[in-house]
Amino acid sequence: MINGQKILITRQYPAAGMDLLKKEPFQLTFWEKERPMTPAELAAQAEDHDALLCTLTDRIDKPFLDRCSHLEIISQFAVGFDNIDIPEATRKNIPVGFTPDAMSEATADIAFGLMIAVARKFFFLHKTILTGEWGYFNPTGHLGYELKGRTLGIFGLGRIGVKMAERCHAAYDMPVIYHNRSRNPAAEKQLGARFVSFDRLLEQSDILSVHCALTPETRHIFNARAFRKMKPSAVFINTARGPIHHEPDLIAALHQKQIWGAGLDVTDPEPMAPDNPLLSMENVCVLPHTGSGTMEARDRMSVLAAENIIMFYKTGQVPHIINPEVLSG
Ligand code: GLV
8 A cells, every 4th residue: 555655766767657656645755866876875865765766877785785674665767687686685575676678679779770880880980070081982991791691699589689680580681599598489480590509609690699687697708708709700789788798808809800890788887988999999889878768668667667666555566576586475
């Protein structure tokens, strides 16, 4: 039952979901600044609240959870949740909601766009206009490559990976191979996707697009060893989480031409330093973590994050929950 619970809302989220919260008899606290709260500000504020609506810029780690173990629900505005210590929240019986699928189309568009942008050097060529280096039509300068029929490798063929594979299959008739924790029979049937080992994925992909969660197993899985196994013509795309690739190893692999190019929507750290060598490489395109950045996706995320809190207080259930074991006992 909703009867004045105090909800801390850590950023300026789209109105679509916030209006749903405002219609209920909650006491809402909105953090009004553009920047995220520091860990100290977050803990000090959360101490005095019953529930938290947060996102990937908020660090919900063990020290925070030790101090705020009274929280009744944490609702994350994102599909990824590596900013939250889920085992610790579970030990403290705090349900954690999230917003899956709201941004699958939007994020797949960014992966697909980065693939073309890298293959045709969009960002580098744009800079030649800004710096006055355009010059004349050059029959042999800065040539890219065509994507038709290239092999697409997907690491993590879940909701977003499938949307990327659908785009590549439909637009460029790409054969799809993938590696996952578990098989995806629906995608195998729909797209003819072929399950391969991680090493085969590295060896056979022309485009290798990352769509997995960041976990201890996937942290830095794309490292020097992995890049050495990839084709010299390969394009590496990461729209998932920056630490899934080891950035110095990626820079070295590109310098040594072990792979052809890279498209990144996520970096490690974020924000990326403006003098990062990746930003001046001809075959690299970097975006500032904007995969879910459409009006439609952000509205859906806002609604799901709000509904997770509202439904929890009305029914005891969280429609989209990461740790359901907390509520099933
Ligand atoms: C964005 O990165 C998300 O996890 O939703």
